[in-house]
Structures are given as structure tokens and as C-alpha cells.
Amino acid sequence: MRLTVPDEGFTQAGFAAALFKAQPVVPPGLAAGTPAHRFEVYRRNVQAGLARALEARFPVVQALVGAEFFTAMAREFVTRQLPTSPVLLEYGRAMPDFIRGFAPAAGVPYLADVAAFEVARGEAWHAQSLPVTAPAELQRTCLTDARLLLQPALGLVRSPFPVLAIWAHHQRADAPPIDWQPQSVAVHRQGGEVVQEAVAPPEAAFLAALLAGETVGGAFHSARHAAAGFDATAAFAWLLARDLVVAAVPGIHQQGKQNDATDR
Amino acid sequence: MSPTSCLIGVGFKPTHFAPLAGKCQPIDFLEIHAENYMGPGGVPHSQLDELAAQYALSVHGVGLSLGGEDVPDRAHLARLRALCARHAPFLVSEHLAWSSHGGMFLNDLLPLPYTPATLARVANNVDELQASLGRGILVENPARYLAFAESTIPEPAFLAELCRRTGCGVLLDITNVLVSATNLREPASRLLDDMLAALPPGTVGEIHLSGPESVIEPDGATMLLDTHGAPTPEAAWLLYRRALAGIGPVPTLLEWDNDVPDWEVLLAEAARARQLSATVRCG
Numbered sequence: 001m002r003l004t005v006p007d008e009g010f011t012q013a014g015f016a017a018a019l020f021k022a023q024p025v026v027p028p029g030l031a032a033g034t035p036a037h038r039f040e041v042y043r044r045n046v047q048a049g050l051a052r053a054l055e056a057r058f059p060v061v062q063a064l065v066g067a068e069f070f071t072a073m074a075r076e077f078v079t080r081q082l083p084t085s086p087v088l089l090e091y092g093r094a095m096p097d098f099i100r101g102f103a104p105a106a107g108v109p110y111l112a113d114v115a116a117f118e119v120a121r122g123e124a125w126h127a128q129s130l131p132v133t134a135p136a137e138l139q140r141t142c143l144t145d146a147r148l149l150l151q152p153a154l155g156l157v158r159s160p161f162p163v164l165a166i167w168a169h170h171q172r173a174d175a176p177p178i179d180w181q182p183q184s185v186a187v188h189r190q191g192g193e194v195v196q197e198a199v200a201p202p203e204a205a206f207l208a209a210l211l212a213g214e215t216v217g218g219a220f221h222s223a224r225h226a227a228a229g230f231d232a233t234a235a236f237a238w239l240l241a242r243d244l245v246v247a248a249v250p251g252i253h254q255q256g257k258q259n260d261a262t263d264r
Numbered sequence: 265m266s267p268t269s270c271l272i273g274v275g276f277k278p279t280h281f282a283p284l285a286g287k288c289q290p291i292d293f294l295e296i297h298a299e300n301y302m303g304p305g306g307v308p309h310s311q312l313d314e315l316a317a318q319y320a321l322s323v324h325g326v327g328l329s330l331g332g333e334d335v336p337d338r339a340h341l342a343r344l345r346a347l348c349a350r351h352a353p354f355l356v357s358e359h360l361a362w363s364s365h366g367g368m369f370l371n372d373l374l375p376l377p378y379t380p381a382t383l384a385r386v387a388n389n390v391d392e393l394q395a396s397l398g399r400g401i402l403v404e405n406p407a408r409y410l411a412f413a414e415s416t417i418p419e420p421a422f423l424a425e426l427c428r429r430t431g432c433g434v435l436l437d438i439t440n441v442l443v444s445a446t447n448l449r450e451p452a453s454r455l456l457d458d459m460l461a462a463l464p465p466g467t468v469g470e471i472h473l474s475g476p477e478s479v480i481e482p483d484g485a486t487m488l489l490d491t492h493g494a495p496t497p498e499a500a501w502l503l504y505r506r507a508l509a510g511i512g513p514v515p516t517l518l519e520w521d522n523d524v525p526d527w528e529v530l531l532a533e534a535a536r537a538r539q540l541s542a543t544v545r546c547g
Contacts, residue, residue: 086327
């Protein structure tokens with residue numbers, strides 16, 4: 001079926017609206033004799049192009065549901081939220097939340113968390129790398145009352161599903177079998193590589209608290225409450241060994257968040 | 265002829281970082297899509313820092329919507345300015361097209377009618393961009409699939425007048441000349457000749473070459489799609505020679521964005537461009 005629109009002349013609004021029609025249309029204002037399928041080139045480019053941008057960002061989500069399902073889901077996402085910026089590397093941050101509410105994906109309950117993990121990997125790839133304070137210098141600060149400024153690349157995904165194992169399964173054929181337990185994953189960058197490491201529940205609570213801007217003391221407290229067996233020294237050493245602590249911001253009257261990375 | 269006239273470049277793809285970094289490849293410059301390097305930092309920028317030590321850089325924007333009815337996106341202008349400040353490209357280019365509307369980014373280079381009103385709008389946007397960057401830019405002729413009833417200015421005259429009003433230059437995409445002429449049913453050599461005749465001397469600051477995809481239309485005619493995913497076809501190489509004969513050597517870029525081939529394939533295309541370019545005064 002081909003819809004026809006009364007010819008009132010070209011407007012970008014009319015042309016843009018026609019780009020998102022589900023069925024082929026011809027916008028007003030084209031030169032006489034323009035074959036009807038020429039506008040199709042633009043309509044398909046725009047619709048398929050944004051879906052492809054999401055595909056590039058969520059390869060494992062795509063692998064989990066198959067290309068056809070992913071494309072349909074991506075198109076639904078695109079019609080609900082077009083990018084507002086030409087910087088497409090930012091497009092798709094809302095995909096995990098969208099998937100959580102996307103009824104046809106309900107049969108794959110871990111899909112949204114895998115998407116969140118792929119978002120975190122993308123953010124780590126593009127994040128700035130800040131010079132870190134020497135550990136000796138850090139130890140001169142009273143850390144209990146300090147907030148930590150962490151590398152912007154650091155993200156955390158906490159999931160009731162084994163997101164890292166699922167993801168790893170789509171990276172190499174010889175990945176270990178998936179143990180269906182909850183998993184928390186820290187994502188960061190080392191040199192030119194994005195790395196992901198499973199972290200135990202108390203360490204995940206500690207990282208989440210630091211990323212939310214709590215003081216080191218507060219984060220220790222959160223971690224001890226989250227689960228038994230939290231080793232504060234080891235958790236801090238884990239951060240230092242990876243150069244993830246940029247600086248400690250001392251003082252009890254520091255207001256607000258010290259790091260804009262969220263618990264992602 | 266300027267010192268950069270004979271430079272030959274390729275579109276940079278991260279998959280080719282390994283063959284390029286620290287190697288002496290016979291390539292003079294690399295071109296990046298500006299929007300892919302507008303993240304805060306990370307691997308993309310560190311790769312560019314490393315490559316910039318060896319190769320000149322060209323920044324090619326695809327998101328400014330110079331032909332758009334929206335007012336220019338000032339945040340995006342600022343991002344482009346920051347990118348240029350950080351990596352000091354020798355060329356900066358954008359498109360004669362629109363890609364945003366009503367604050368939404370449509371992710372395609374959309375066509376505009378060529379009229380005195382659209383010319384005035386594009387010229388204002390180019391003025392603002394050049395003032396913001398503090399430098400001249402090149403504007404690329406688009407690949408066209410259709411024309412508009414209200415257009416009154418041929419594309420060559422439109423671009424020529426844009427150059428005169430703003431002082432910008434033209435990025436002459438030879439493949440887009442071939443694609444547009446084929447799709448609008450006119451001889452590509454005539455569109456190219458019209459372009460070269462109309463543009464003020466010295467305004468073509470760069471040439472793009474790429475491979476389109478050929479599609480048979482329902483009426484049996486051939487339509488070309490500007491896919492950047494195939495070798496540069498012979499018809500485009502012929503037009504390139506014709507352009508070189510007309511205006512002399514110009515920095516030339518092999519543009520391959522989809523189905524990116526092995527590095528050697530790209531290198532062979534660049535070598536061919538260099539050989540042709542050298543026949544006209546590159547010595």
C-alpha cells in the first residue's frame with residue numbers, strides 16, 4: 001500500500017515525518033516524475049541506520065535474541081526515543097531500561113542487565129583516563145572521612161543473573177559453562193583494553209557506595225552490612241592495584257557527589 | 265598548487281590501527297568522522313594522538329546539519345571546536361545536507377531544495393561554523409536520489425555562490441557526482457564539468473573517492489547507492505582524471521566505511537590515486 005500526501009511543497013518537517021512512517025510514503029515537494037521508491041532510500045537509511053548503531057553497541061544482546069528480534073526491538077526503541085545529539089556513541093544509554101519494560105523480551109529476564117553491562121563497556125572505552133595520586137600520598141589523607149574520585153572508566157553492574165558469564169559465553173567458544181548465580185561485575189580500562197572482573201557481593205556493595213559518593217568509611221560500613229567476610233584492606237588494595245583511585249577528597253564537610261560515574 | 269595538494273589519504277577505521285601505528289605506510293593523511301571522536305577520552309583519542317605523530321589528520325563532520333531549518337546546535341559546534349583544538353587537523357569538512365530536525369538527530373545526510381532562501385540559510389550556518397572554529401571549512405556535495413520541485417539553482421552554482429559568500433571551500437566527492445548524475449539522469453561528466461566551471465578557482469580543497477552500490481530500479485534503470493562499501497568503480501576513476509586535468513592535484517581521500525576491506529586493498533586504491541595525481545604536476 002502506498003500512502004499519498006497532498007502536495008503542499010517541501011518542508012523539513014514533512015520530509016522528516018515521512019522518514020518514520022511504517023509504510024512507504026512520498027513526502028510533498030519532490031520534483032515531478034520522481035520515482036516513488038527514491039524516497040525509500042532515505043526512509044530505509046534512517047530507520048535501519050539507527051537500528052544498526054544500536055546493534056554495534058549491543059552485540060551480545062543481539063546474539064542472545066537473534067538479529068530479527070533485535071532489529072524489531074531496536075526499531076521500537078528508535079521510534080520511542082530518537083537521538084537528540086549527533087554523537088551516537090551516547091545513544092542507547094537508555095536501552096537497559098527500555099528492555100526492562102519491553103514485554104516481548106520478558107522471556108529473557110537477564111537481557112536488560114547484559115545491555116547494562118554492554119553500556120558500561122562502551123562508557124569505559126570512551127572514558128577519560130585521569131592521572132592518579134601516588135598511594136603514599138593517599139595514605140596521608142584521613143581516608144575514613146574522605147570521598148574517592150575514581151577513574152571515570154569504572155562502572156559496576158550488579159545483577160541477579162551471571163551477566164559476565166553470559167557475556168563471556170559469546171566471546172569465545174571455550175568459555176566455561178554458565179553457573180546460574182547472581183553476579184556483580186566491575187568494568188574499567190587498563191591501557192587500551194576494557195576489562196571486566198566479577199566482584200563478590202561485599203566488594204560490589206563497597207564499590208557501589210564509593211561510586212555513589214559515600215565516604216570511604218561509609219562504604220566500608222555498607223560493605224560489611226551487605227555480606228559477611230568483607231576485607232576492607234583487600235578491597236582498597238584492589239582499587240589501588242588497578243590505578244582506579246584518582247584522588248581522595250578529604251574532610252567531613254565535603255558536599256555532594258565526588259564522582260559522576262553512577263552505579264551502572 | 266599548495267604544499268598539501270598531492271596528499272593522499274584514507275578514511276581511518278580502528279580495525280586498521282595496527283597496520284598504521286608505528287609503521288611507515290605510504291599514506292599522507294587520515295580522515296575521521298568527527299562524531300566518532302566526541303567522547304571524553306579513552307581509546308579513540310589515544311589512537312589519534314599516536315597516529316597524529318605520523319600522519320596528517322582531516323576531520324569530517326556528519327552531524328552539523330548545515331542545511332537544517334533548526335538553528336545550529338551550539339553544543340555540537342563546541343564539541344567540534346574542541347576536537348579540532350585537540351587534534352589540529354589540516355582539513356575540516358561538513359556536508360551540504362541536513363541531518364537534524366526539531367532537535368532530533370536523524371542520522372542521514374538528507375537533501376535540501378536549492379533556492380535563494382536555502383542558500384542564505386546554509387551560508388549563515390557556514391559563517392557561524394567558520395567563525396566558531398576560527399578557520400575555513402570545506403562543504404561536500406551530497407549523493408542525491410531525488411530533486412525538489414521548488415529548486416531553482418543548479419548544484420554547481422549553489423556551491424559556487426556558497427563559496428563566494430562565506431569563503432568556504434568545496435570537498436568534491438567524485439563518487440557523489442557519479443551517484444547524483446546517474447540517479448537524476450544526466451551525464452556524470454557534464455555534472456563534473458559544470459561543477460569545475462562554476463566553482464571559483466582554488467575552492468576545491470579535497471576530493472573523495474569511494475565505491476557505490478548499483479541497484480536495478482523497477483523501471484529497469486540503474487540507481488546508485490552511496491554505500492562507501494566497495495572498490496572505487498572505473499567510472500569514478502575516469503571522473504577523477506577529468507577533475508585532475510581540470511583543476512590540478514587536490515588532497516584525495518579513499519573513503520571506505522562499510523564492509524571495510526583488508527588494509528592492503530585500501531592501500532592499493534590509495535596507490536592508484538597517487539599515481540593519477542602525480543601525472544598532473546605532483547612530479
